[in-house]
Amino acid sequence: MSQPILVTGAAGGSQGSTGRLVADLLLKQEIPVRAFVHKLDARSGELRQQGAEIVAGDLLDPAAVQAAMKDVKRAYFTYPVAGGLLEAAAIFAASARDAGLELVVNNSQFQGVPGDPAFRDLRHAPSFRNLQHRLADRIFDWAQVGAVHIQAPPYYENVRALVSRSVAEHQAAFLPWGDGRAVIPLAGAEDVARVAATLLAQSGRPGQNVYPLVSETPSVGEIVEALGRAMGRSIRYVPISDEQWAQAVKERINPHALDHLSHLWQFFRKSEQRYQATDAVRVVTGRNPQTFEEFFRANAKSIAGAQ
Ligand SMILES: NC(=O)c1ccc[n+]([C@@H]2O[C@H](COP(=O)([O-])OP(=O)(O)OC[C@H]3O[C@@H](n4cnc5c(N)ncnc54)[C@H](OP(=O)(O)O)[C@@H]3O)[C@@H](O)[C@H]2O)c1
Structure with missing residues (x-):
């Protein structure tokens, strides 16, 4: 493949760093990557050293997006949990249409299964952010740019971010997740990226237009037990109210993310839905998905040292 694959979010960020992981996976296969980064910094410097072509710009700037699509046929689209998703998706979809892209792998969010x-019904979005994803998926479909949507539930990385400090300081997870029986579907950002990179690297069209990607369906109690096993010590789950949680995290996450996550926790707490793991990772990549416990074992040291 001689034309570069355009990868947005390529510097990685505070969520799953999926763009960074996609760029790494493609570069390892010696596939040319045009890395779209928000700004030039140490992260983009590393990517350049790895062999990526760097373009810096804002996904909300049509001129920057159009310029980045020159001589590109395939692209990965991801946008942070912050305001502007619909505008960024519309700019990206319109630019991809004008540039004649054949495949856009869109990092979306879980919306049920076929x-x-x-499934994908606008009326069933658990949060405004999730509704925006449902609309963004449609914008990509309408643009006819060969869009494929990866729809994952909360990432393992998200749970790590939520519990690291309290596990390190108090051997406890303080969360507004109810009495411990709620089921929280989960997936690893590494698997999201692996599926995306495989679809982008393979010749021809992906087999599906939507890949719901659920790797595990643990209850809150099971999440905390797995965390304890991975850390080699007992971790307590301490249920707190939505207000206590919002108060505790409001300095660390932006208002858009706070709104999204608050609604998501309320949804999972009340949900009667029976989730099932999907086979997307195995079907696309030929590998089993990472388990939640494997992820926590791999990250135990950084959690233990979190501040
Ligand atoms: N976290 C979860 O649990 C979860 C679960 C399912 C789906 N998702 C979806 O996954 C997406 C986030 O994916 P991710 O893990 O790749 O995000 P991420 O780790 O937060 O990375 C976002 C990247 O986008 C860049 N960026 C931010 N604003 C930009 C702009 N205006 N123009 C250009 N680049 C910009 C950031 O650069 P800077 O750091 O330099 O600003 C960063 O490199 C969201 O759409 C979310 O809904 C997340």
């Missing part, structure tokens, strides 16, 4: 009557 066969579920609520």
